[in-house]
Amino acid sequence: MVNQLLFLYCALVIIGTALLTVRFKNPVHSVLAVLVLFFHMAGLYLLLNAEFLAAIQIIVYAGAILVLYLFVLFLVNLRQEVKVERFVASHRLSALVSICLGICLLAILPFFKLGAKGNYPVGRIEQLTHTKAMGLEIYSTFLLPFEIAGLILLIAVIGGLVLARNDKEVAENELSDSPSAGTCEVQE
Amino acid sequence: MMTIWSSWIWESKNHEHCLPAGESMHYLIIVLQIALLLAIVLLHVAYVTYFERKIIGHMQVRLGPMLVGWHGLLQPIADGIKSFFKEDIIPEQADKPLFLAAPIICLVTMLTSLAVLPFARGWVLADINIGLLFIFAMSSLASYGIILAGWASNSKYTFLGGMRSMAQVISYEIPLGLSLVGVMMLSGSLNLSEIVAAQGTSLFSTYLFPQCIGFFVFFIAMLAETNRVPFDLPEAETELVSGYITEYSGMRYAMFFMAEYIGMMVMASIGTVCFLGGWNGPFAIPFFPPFWFILKVYGFLFLFIWIRATLPRYRYDQLMALGWKVLIPLALLNIFLTGLFKVLVS
Numbered sequence: 076m077v078n079q080l081l082f083l084y085c086a087l088v089i090i091g092t093a094l095l096t097v098r099f100k101n102p103v104h105s106v107l108a109v110l111v112l113f114f115h116m117a118g119l120y121l122l123l124n125a126e127f128l129a130a131i132q133i134i135v136y137a138g139a140i141l142v143l144y145l146f147v148l149f150l151v152n153l154r155q156e157v158k159v160e161r162f163v164a165s166h167r168l169s170a171l172v173s174i175c176l177g178i179c180l181l182a183i184l185p186f187f188k189l190g191a192k193g194n195y196p197v198g199r200i201e202q203l204t205h206t207k208a209m210g211l212e213i214y215s216t217f218l219l220p221f222e223i224a225g226l227i228l229l230i231a232v233i234g235g236l237v238l239a240r241n242d243k244e245v246a247e248n249e250l251s252d253s254p255s256a257g258t259c260e261v262q263e
Numbered sequence: 264m265m266t267i268w269s270s271w272i273w274e275s276k277n278h279e280h281c282l283p284a285g286e287s288m289h290y291l292i293i294v295l296q297i298a299l300l301l302a303i304v305l306l307h308v309a310y311v312t313y314f315e316r317k318i319i320g321h322m323q324v325r326l327g328p329m330l331v332g333w334h335g336l337l338q339p340i341a342d343g344i345k346s347f348f349k350e351d352i353i354p355e356q357a358d359k360p361l362f363l364a365a366p367i368i369c370l371v372t373m374l375t376s377l378a379v380l381p382f383a384r385g386w387v388l389a390d391i392n393i394g395l396l397f398i399f400a401m402s403s404l405a406s407y408g409i410i411l412a413g414w415a416s417n418s419k420y421t422f423l424g425g426m427r428s429m430a431q432v433i434s435y436e437i438p439l440g441l442s443l444v445g446v447m448m449l450s451g452s453l454n455l456s457e458i459v460a461a462q463g464t465s466l467f468s469t470y471l472f473p474q475c476i477g478f479f480v481f482f483i484a485m486l487a488e489t490n491r492v493p494f495d496l497p498e499a500e501t502e503l504v505s506g507y508i509t510e511y512s513g514m515r516y517a518m519f520f521m522a523e524y525i526g527m528m529v530m531a532s533i534g535t536v537c538f539l540g541g542w543n544g545p546f547a548i549p550f551f552p553p554f555w556f557i558l559k560v561y562g563f564l565f566l567f568i569w570i571r572a573t574l575p576r577y578r579y580d581q582l583m584a585l586g587w588k589v590l591i592p593l594a595l596l597n598i599f600l601t602g603l604f605k606v607l608v609s
Binding site for chain 1: 358361393396397400404407414422426429432436453
């Protein structure tokens with residue numbers, strides 16, 4: 076019973092904060108709504124006995140990625156409320172579309188089936204500890220997908236490096252080309 | 264749809280059973296333990312500030328606080344009462360909800376990490392399997408308090424302080440985490456009690472010696488993570504007034520202060536647990552098992568204060584270069600060496 080209530084709470088907060096993220100006008104407030112959302116995602120993982128994933132969710136997403144988002148927000152604009160043009164001009168049309176989508180989602184729900192049970196029932200995970208169970212699985216059964224994911228990330232890192240280097244060189248070349256190099260500001 | 268929900272809740276109701284009388288007693292005891300821990304830690308915060316002023320005073324050939332009580336012993340209590348009754352000023356242009364929330368975020372995250380620290384065998388509030396990760400998670404969240412304080416105050420100095428803190432915490436969290444990976448590899452656990460148990464009881468079996476590179480990286484990253492001298496750029500008083508806390512006053516200022524000192528204690532405890540063998544000492548102390556643990560934490564706190572009295576502040580680019588170009592490669596090297604050692608031994 077307690078578990079169900081906790082799940083209900085987490086689920087409701089996740090939906091609520093997700094809506095708030097879109098509704099807030101100030102981007103910093105939106106980021107904070109996402110922060111609360113990540114917290115409750117971690118809560119859902121905990122309810123599933125996946126404590127390692129819960130910790131990683133908070134460390135990586137809340138502690139690193141969202142902070143970087145804030146950083147970018149601060150660098151881009153300070154306390155300016157963004158005015159965005161309406162995506163769909165008519166109010167009624169957008170309401171209709173979203174209600175239809177909502178009905179579709181609700182209609183799909185009853186067809187949801189639990190998947191087949193795997194090798195790791197709750198008792199075994201508790202005995203092994205979740206961290207160890209995940210490590211064993213990742214480095215034995217799912218080694219190839221894991222390595223592929225690593226390779227993709229490596230490509231992204233190298234790509235970022237190359238892009239940053241190019242910009243810097245261009246900026247330096249422009250600086251040395253222009254006659255008033257001393258007074259010119261570095262162009263991004 | 265409704266039938267699914269109702270059957271689901273119904274099923275769970277059938278499994279429900281009443282709490283036995285012993286269970287509610289158990290929760291009462293946990294609440295009492297939490298209250299006791301909070302009281303002890305907050306008292307420690309008060310007196311760490313006292314000893315900081317005293318020690319720095321004596322190192323600079325001054326006396327430090329002397330007037331309130333014998334040798335100024337009641338000074339922290341007087342300070343606490345003063346900050347409690349001071350006017351609470353909120354700047355007009357501040358983002359009010361975030362301005363009010365920032366010190367609470369800082370303090371709560373720091374207090375939460377106290378829950379997983381093992382003070383002696385069995386003296387731990389929550390003996391969870393991911394203790395070390397939990398501490399990382401909480402310390403990374405504490406940076407939100409600082410960032411938000413800097414942004415919500417709507418002032419140049421606080422904003423610069425917040426930005427610096429953000430960059431610093433992101434950069435130094437990586438070496439901090441990597442430096443402890445060696446400890447995780449040797450002990451094979453993330454549970455803090457098990458890490459202590461894996462180190463054995465003698466001084467030479469602690470991880471201080473096999474993990475000396477890890478300890479070096481950890482120590483420097485710890486100073487940076489807690490925003491202490493020589494890495495106290497977020498609150499550099501000579502250039503930023505007092506950084507992200509410039510606009511705060513009274514009790515809210517005191518909350519940031521408490522968060523900083525509790526952060527120091529948590530980091531000192533992690534250092535003690537992971538590298539110095541936790542509660543184990545040369546001989547067992549009867550009736551008070553956490554004696555050695557507390558002594559080691561005091562040692563760390565003294566080091567914090569000693570460094571503050573000795574070293575000048577780093578320049579910002581030096582700070583970044585140290586974190587990314589020295590500490591992270593060293594921590595990676597340490598992981599590689601530890602892995603190599605483990606393979607060769609087994």
